Amino acid sequence: MNILVLNGSPRPNGNTANMISAFRAGAEGAGQHVDVVDICKKKIAGCLACEHCHTKGNGSCVQKDDMQEVYALLKNAEMLVIASPIYYHGISGQLKCCIDRFYSAAYPAKPAKLKKAAMILSSGDANMYDGALFSFKGDFLDYLGLANMGVYTAHGSENDSPKKLEELKAFGASLKD
Numbered sequence: 001m002n003i004l005v006l007n008g009s010p011r012p013n014g015n016t017a018n019m020i021s022a023f024r025a026g027a028e029g030a031g032q033h034v035d036v037v038d039i040c041k042k043k044i045a046g047c048l049a050c051e052h053c054h055t056k057g058n059g060s061c062v063q064k065d066d067m068q069e070v071y072a073l074l075k076n077a078e079m080l081v082i083a084s085p086i087y088y089h090g091i092s093g094q095l096k097c098c099i100d101r102f103y104s105a106a107y108p109a110k111p112a113k114l115k116k117a118a119m120i121l122s123s124g125d126a127n128m129y130d131g132a133l134f135s136f137k138g139d140f141l142d143y144l145g146l147a148n149m150g151v152y153t154a155h156g157s158e159n160d161s162p163k164k165l166e167e168l169k170a171f172g173a174s175l176k177d
Helices: 015-029 067-076 093-100 130-143 162-174
Strands: 002-007 033-038 079-085 116-123 147-155
Touching (some): 002 015, 002 067, 002 093, 015 116, 079 093, 130 147, 147 162
Parallel strands (some): 002 033, 079 116, 116 147
């Protein structure tokens, strides 16, 4: 299975990155292919709401920035993993810009191979996930019709704990084509 992980953390060695690494180790150990895109290292502008993708562009965004790399990986992705620290009850702003640009990738239909989605979230407090979960359910499970493979969270002292990292590695290892 081809898995695309969108890492919305600006910290290269932070909690979110460590959670992704554990997930990736488990998934690749089980024979899955995992691409991780560090969104915060990319130049991805927000959606212009110009409707080019839904009119003249036939699904192609008028902006030609680093989002093109994400679009290319989405074409072959069978599973999408949204990973982010929680900022003000939601995902990072950089990742939000990327997700807003899915507007063109989902037109006239979602990427044909994409069937599954999961979310990995890190926060300082257990009661911070509502905004991110609302987006995950509405944007990915409902609108795109993806199967929910799970939401994995770590907060406070759970971040970087061996127990949480093992949970994510086990999740990755459990994935089947």
